[in-house]
Amino acid sequence: SYDLTQPPSVSVTPGQTATITCSGDKLGERFVSWYQQKPGQSPMVVIYQNSKRPSGIPARLSGSNSGNTATLTISGTQATDEADYYCQAWDSRTVVFGGGTKLTVL
Amino acid sequence: QVQLQESGPGLVKSSETLSLTCSVSGVAVTGSSYYWAWVRQSPGKGLEWIGNVYGTGGNYYNPSLKSRVTISVDMSKNQFSLDLTSVTAADTAVYYCARQYCSGDDCYRLFDWGQGTLVTVSS
Numbered sequence: 001s002y003d004l005t006q007p008p009s010v011s012v013t014p015g016q017t018a019t020i021t022c023s024g025d026k027l028g029e030r031f032v033s034w035y036q037q038k039p040g041q042s043p044m045v046v047i048y049q050n051s052k053r054p055s056g057i058p059a060r061l062s063g064s065n066s067g068n069t070a071t072l073t074i075s076g077t078q079a080t081d082e083a084d085y086y087c088q089a090w091d092s093r094t095v096v097f098g099g100g101t102k103l104t105v106l
Numbered sequence: 107q108v109q110l111q112e113s114g115p116g117l118v119k120s121s122e123t124l125s126l127t128c129s130v131s132g133v134a135v136t137g138s139s140y141y142w143a144w145v146r147q148s149p150g151k152g153l154e155w156i157g158n159v160y161g162t163g164g165n166y167y168n169p170s171l172k173s174r175v176t177i178s179v180d181m182s183k184n185q186f187s188l189d190l191t192s193v194t195a196a197d198t199a200v201y202y203c204a205r206q207y208c209s210g211d212d213c214y215r216l217f218d219w220g221q222g223t224l225v226t227v228s229s
Contacts, residue, residue, distance in 0.1 A: 001169070031212075031214055033214060033215040033216070035153070035216075037153075042202055042219040042220065042221055042222055043145075043153065043202070043216075043219060044219070045215050045216065045217050048214060048215040048217075049214065049215075054217070086152065086153055088153075088215075088216070090212050090213050090214060092169075093166045093211065093213075094155070094166065094167075094168055094169060095143075095145075095155035095168075095206075095213065095216070096155075097152060097153045097154065097155065098152075099152050100152040100153070
């Protein structure tokens, strides 16, 4: 089975840049989506097709994907960005999620 | 505005079948390029995709659950459903329904999520 690996936690101070990585074999050859989930809420897609933002998602959230690593970057991190983030790809006709990263805004 | 709403029992006995329905409003479940998916999240854990169904038939299932899962569409009610057989405590989770964009044999982002429903499996 295909695995996506994320760091369990990332911490950032307000206004700084947060970087969350997602690693998988030849991940750069696949499209990656990123989801944000706040406590008690449903997940919400914030990046799809590696770098596209759905309407309503601020431009300070960006994504990239190359080689074996996809990256979600949050510039000028705000307290409202504190959440769990999951990467997702498609492999062998199956959706694969990363284990999730808890972003803490200190 | 597309909305999805899960419904079904919040408590299921071990070894029985978990059945949930997702009611869709704002778009027809038979729309092209969209599949209808189920995702679950065990308490304090990450997301697990269960599978999806195309509006006019056709499914993809998580191999780890495939032997116990059936996802189907009811076009007349604009709903889709999940049946998970032989449940155990490990199936206790919040179950979400969502719309999924697919093209050809590939599926991509999940969007328009329901609010989720907690299902507890009791012994």
